[in-house]
Structures are given as C-alpha cells and as structure tokens.
Amino acid sequence: MDTPLQNRTAIVTGAAKGIGAGIATALAAAGARVVVNYRSDTTGADRVVKQITAAGGTALAVAADVRRRDDVAVLFAAARKAFGPVDILVNNAAVYAFGPLTAITEDDYREQIDTNLWGTLLTMQALAAQDDLGEASIINLSTAGTASHPLYSALYVATKSAVNSATLIAAKELAPRGIRVNAIAPSVSDTDGTRAMGFIGSPMADAAIADIPLGRLGTPDDYGPVAVFLASPAARWVTGDILFASGGQR
Ligand SMILES: NC(=O)c1ccc[n+]([C@@H]2O[C@H](COP(=O)([O-])OP(=O)(O)OC[C@H]3O[C@@H](n4cnc5c(N)ncnc54)[C@H](OP(=O)(O)O)[C@@H]3O)[C@@H](O)[C@H]2O)c1
Incomplete structure (x- = not known):
C-alpha cells in the first residue's frame, strides 16, 4: 500500500460524518495518525475511529467546538500528546443552511461565520503556534459555490x-515556515448534512446534478484522495491554491 503520509499527524475537524469522515479515513489509509474531531456526534466519531483502526490505521476521537479558542487548544494538546506535532490540518467542520437573502437572521450569520470562518482561523493559528513544527499542510474546505454563486446561498x-x-493570505504568511495552505472546493455532495436538510432527492438536488458536468453528486469518498495529495510530498510545490474537486461544477 502507498503510504505517503507515514509518521505524519493529522487533525480533521468535523470528521464524525460526511466529507470529514471520508477525508479522515483516506489520510489514515495513507499512513497518517489521525485525530477525528467532532462537536456532538460521539457515536459517529467512535465509528470512524473503529473503521480506521480495523483497517490497521491509527486514530483518536477528540471533542472540540472549533468556534472556541479553549476547545481548539484542548484539541491540539490532545493530538500532540498522543501523536506529536500536528503537521496536517483539515478544516472541514462547517454549518450550512440555504434560503432567500431576505430570510437570513443574525443568529444564522453568527453560527455560520463563527464556525466556517472563525473556526478555520482559530485552528490555523493553533497549527502555526507550534514551535517544533517542520513542513506542514493546511487544507480548508471551501465550496464550488464560490464560483457558481447559486441562489439562496448568500450567507x-x-x-x-x-x-x-x-487560505490565499495564510499561504503567503506561512510559506517561509514551509507550511502550505490550500483549499478543496467540493461540488454539491451526498452527505449526512445534505440528507438531514432534505436536499437529497429534492428538485434542488436534480438541478444541482444538471449543473455538474460529470453528471452526479459528489460523495465523501471523492475528497479523500484529493486531501491525501494536498497533504503529501507530491504537492510540495502547491500552496495558495483552491482546488475544485467538483465534477466540473463552477
Ligand atoms: N455536502 C456538500 O454538498 C458540500 C458542498 C461543498 C462544500 N462542502 C463543505 O464540506 C465540508 C463537509 O460538509 P458535509 O456535508 O460533509 O457536512 P456534515 O455532514 O453536515 O458534517 C459536518 C460536520 O461538522 C461538524 N461541526 C459543525 N460545527 C462544528 C463545530 N463548531 N466544531 C466542530 N465540529 C463541527 C459536525 O459535527 P457534529 O456532528 O459532531 O456536531 C459534523 O460532523 C463543509 O466544510 C462544507 O461546507 C459540503
């Protein structure tokens, strides 16, 4: 088996389900020791850890809310104690909701901006704060919607x-330390999150598929190999990139 991430330590946020679980599993299969972060889904996180260890990998579940600096400190401390310096960080945890511009509330705004942006900034800070770090890779989850600008997704x-x-600015700031920062921009995908919101099987999903040149929704398994590539030495010259893994959707 090809294990380009041997002796590396990864944190994947929001990895109890969906795309995060797919990425955590793929990083572990590529040899990384993986911290499966979750906020509330202990059962899902334990399931992902069991799946990884059953396949011969190394993983640990750690609860932390990425919106809270103290929680992020606990997450990094647990990862470092178990596995050493964290040199792969995948910022996958996010919340999303869709609706017309006129219906967006301040609570919606706080929840999404705090999780999706502030959570990402906090964990990038925590990775960079490690003074015993060698080369490292940060991978932030974006969306192909940043290019296609779909209706009802303004927030x-x-x-x-x-x-x-x-991502682009951190890539410049952290490059002198050998820390690469990239993003993956997924298409609309079949995940626990999109199922829970009733999207899968709805007319909106049909419209989304029609907008994806490769003709189907993404799956959690589609993103793991992309994350492995960005984390691995094969991507040593890639930083400050937004990689569209989206079946051609833009
Ligand atoms: N699915 C899509 O169609 C799609 C398309 C483009 C981009 N993306 C992006 O891909 C990523 C994964 O999407 P997904 O659909 O797989 O998501 P999902 O199934 O809804 O899972 C999201 C995970 O994020 C975790 N999370 C939420 N808030 C958190 C917090 N404050 N701290 C720690 N963890 C938190 C949740 O943890 P708990 O369950 O433990 O609470 C959950 O496990 C997201 O960044 C999303 O924006 C998704």
Whole structure:
C-alpha cells in the first residue's frame, strides 16, 4: 500500500460524518495518525475511529467546538500528546443552511461565520503556534459555490469566499515556515448534512446534478484522495491554491 503520509499527524475537524469522515479515513489509509474531531456526534466519531483502526490505521476521537479558542487548544494538546506535532490540518467542520437573502437572521450569520470562518482561523493559528513544527499542510474546505454563486446561498457561500481569501493570505504568511495552505472546493455532495436538510432527492438536488458536468453528486469518498495529495510530498510545490474537486461544477 502507498503510504505517503507515514509518521505524519493529522487533525480533521468535523470528521464524525460526511466529507470529514471520508477525508479522515483516506489520510489514515495513507499512513497518517489521525485525530477525528467532532462537536456532538460521539457515536459517529467512535465509528470512524473503529473503521480506521480495523483497517490497521491509527486514530483518536477528540471533542472540540472549533468556534472556541479553549476547545481548539484542548484539541491540539490532545493530538500532540498522543501523536506529536500536528503537521496536517483539515478544516472541514462547517454549518450550512440555504434560503432567500431576505430570510437570513443574525443568529444564522453568527453560527455560520463563527464556525466556517472563525473556526478555520482559530485552528490555523493553533497549527502555526507550534514551535517544533517542520513542513506542514493546511487544507480548508471551501465550496464550488464560490464560483457558481447559486441562489439562496448568500450567507453560506460568503463565509466560504472568506475562507478562500484566508487560505490565499495564510499561504503567503506561512510559506517561509514551509507550511502550505490550500483549499478543496467540493461540488454539491451526498452527505449526512445534505440528507438531514432534505436536499437529497429534492428538485434542488436534480438541478444541482444538471449543473455538474460529470453528471452526479459528489460523495465523501471523492475528497479523500484529493486531501491525501494536498497533504503529501507530491504537492510540495502547491500552496495558495483552491482546488475544485467538483465534477466540473463552477
Ligand atoms: N455536502 C456538500 O454538498 C458540500 C458542498 C461543498 C462544500 N462542502 C463543505 O464540506 C465540508 C463537509 O460538509 P458535509 O456535508 O460533509 O457536512 P456534515 O455532514 O453536515 O458534517 C459536518 C460536520 O461538522 C461538524 N461541526 C459543525 N460545527 C462544528 C463545530 N463548531 N466544531 C466542530 N465540529 C463541527 C459536525 O459535527 P457534529 O456532528 O459532531 O456536531 C459534523 O460532523 C463543509 O466544510 C462544507 O461546507 C459540503
């Protein structure tokens, strides 16, 4: 088996389900020791850890709310204690909701901006604060919606456009330390989150598929290999990039 991430330590936020679980599993299969972060879904996180260890990998579940600096400190401390310096960080945790511009509330705004942008900034800070770090890779989850600007997504896509900007700027600031920062921009995908909101099987999902040149929704398994590539030495010359893994959707 090809294990380009041997002896590396990864944190994947929001990895109890969906795309985060797919990425955590793929990083572990590529040899990384993986911290499966979750906020509330202990059962899902334990399931992902079991799946990884059953396949011969190394993983640990750690609860932390990425919106809280103290929680992020606990997350990094647990990862470092178990596995050493964290040199792969995947910022996957996010919340999304869709609706007309006129219906967006301040609570919606706080929840999405705090999780999607502030959570990403806090964890990037925590990775960079490690003074014993060698080369490292940060991967932020964006969305193809930052290019296609779909209806009813003004708040969510704006938070991810902010993540794109933070990614490009962090890539410049952290490059002198050998820390690469990139983003993956997924298409609309079949995940626990999109199922829970009733999207899968709805007319909106049909419209989304029609807008994806490769003709289907993404799945959590589609993103793991992309994350492995960005984390691995094969991507040593790639930083400050927004990689559209979206079946051609833009
Ligand atoms: N699915 C899509 O169509 C799609 C398209 C483009 C981009 N994306 C992006 O891809 C990523 C994953 O999407 P998904 O659909 O797989 O999501 P999902 O199924 O809704 O899962 C999201 C995960 O994020 C975690 N989370 C939420 N708030 C958190 C917080 N404050 N602290 C820690 N964890 C938190 C949740 O944890 P708990 O369950 O433990 O509470 C959950 O496990 C997101 O960044 C999303 O924006 C998704």
